[in-house]
Amino acid sequence: MKKISSDTVRADFNDLLAVVHYTRAAHELGLWKSERILIERFFPDLSVPLLEAGCGAGRVTLGLWELGYRQLTGFDFAEELVDQAQSLAIERQAAGPAGIRFLHADATALDKCPQISDLPFGGALFMFNGLMQIPGRERRRTALCELHRVCRPGAPLLFTTHDRDSTPTERALWRLEALRWERGEQDPKLVEFGDRYFEEAGTGRTFMHLPDRAEILADLAATGWSHEFDAMRTEITKEPRAVLDFSDECRFWVARKI
Numbered sequence: 604m605k606k607i608s609s610d611t612v613r614a615d616f617n618d619l620l621a622v623v624h625y626t627r628a629a630h631e632l633g634l635w636k637s638e639r640i641l642i643e644r645f646f647p648d649l650s651v652p653l654l655e656a657g658c659g660a661g662r663v664t665l666g667l668w669e670l671g672y673r674q675l676t677g678f679d680f681a682e683e684l685v686d687q688a689q690s691l692a693i694e695r696q697a698a699g700p701a702g703i704r705f706l707h708a709d710a711t712a713l714d715k716c717p718q719i720s721d722l723p724f725g726g727a728l729f730m731f732n733g734l735m736q737i738p739g740r741e742r743r744r745t746a747l748c749e750l751h752r753v754c755r756p757g758a759p760l761l762f763t764t765h766d767r768d769s770t771p772t773e774r775a776l777w778r779l780e781a782l783r784w785e786r787g788e789q790d791p792k793l794v795e796f797g798d799r800y801f802e803e804a805g806t807g808r809t810f811m812h813l814p815d816r817a818e819i820l821a822d823l824a825a826t827g828w829s830h831e832f833d834a835m836r837t838e839i840t841k842e843p844r845a846v847l848d849f850s851d852e853c854r855f856w857v858a859r860k861i
């Protein structure tokens with residue numbers, strides 16, 4: 604059986620079900636309260652060029668535009684979602700030469716997209732677990748290195764992960780999964796321990812790696828990012844029902860380019 608690869612993940616995000624799901628969120632949901640709090644805290648300068656990796660249909664990018672950021676580049680490797688983001692920017696008068704720049708690019712190979720290397724970014728974001736949807740720890744580290752390369756020293760990086768050990772139930776489930784890996788009985792499509800590949804009504808198929816905190820701290824240290832902050836979303840604020848329906852609890856991370 605073939606292992607999950609970036610082609611699998613891209614195809615899942617280009618699937619109609621996922622496109623409708625993320626487009627609706629971009630049109631109707633916008634920034635979560637927690638995202639807005641952390642963006643305003645760690646990205647205080649509205650004039651700095653920002654790079655949003657895995658922008659999807661533009662939920663966060665358009666949210667940044669509405670907060671007043673004016674030098675925005677969003678990119679995603681799922682072309683259907685980039686098209687949706689571009690349409691939304693036109694609808695919200697955020698397109699054109701002075702508007703948001705949306706690009707089609709893979710976070711693990713930004714050198715293939717010359718427009719991304721044309722200026723050093725003053726900050727980067729990879730929201731709603733996008734980094735964790737890259738299969739394989741080495742490839743996630745490559746993405747962290749690539750974001751590091753295109754940012755200027757001192758630039759903040761904001762991203763989220765989904766803890767695999769935050770509740771007693773999850774810890775028990777992952778202990779069982781560890782036994783499956785020990786016996787070689789895990790789902791053969793998975794790449795590493797911590798991976799999940801699941802299907803949800805209304806969202807489609809989703810690949811996600813669930814790390815523990817130590818893994819992310821090691822990945823940041825190995826890729827030139829200095830850890831500055833991390834906290835669970837519920838520790839930051841109480842989200843409205845619509846956000847809770849759209850997304851599970853997550854851990855926010857802020858790192859800074861050394």
Ligand SMILES: C[S@@+](CC[C@H](N)C(=O)[O-])C[C@H]1O[C@@H](n2cnc3c(N)ncnc32)[C@H](O)[C@@H]1O
Pocket residue numbers: 609612613616625628629656657658659660661662663678679680681684708709710711730731732733734736737
């Ligand atoms: C959960 S979605 C979040 C979309 C959007 N940021 C939001 O919050 O609504 C994760 C996004 O990351 C993108 N993504 C995953 N791996 C990527 C990669 N290697 N390069 C670029 N985009 C990637 C997916 O295509 C998807 O649009």
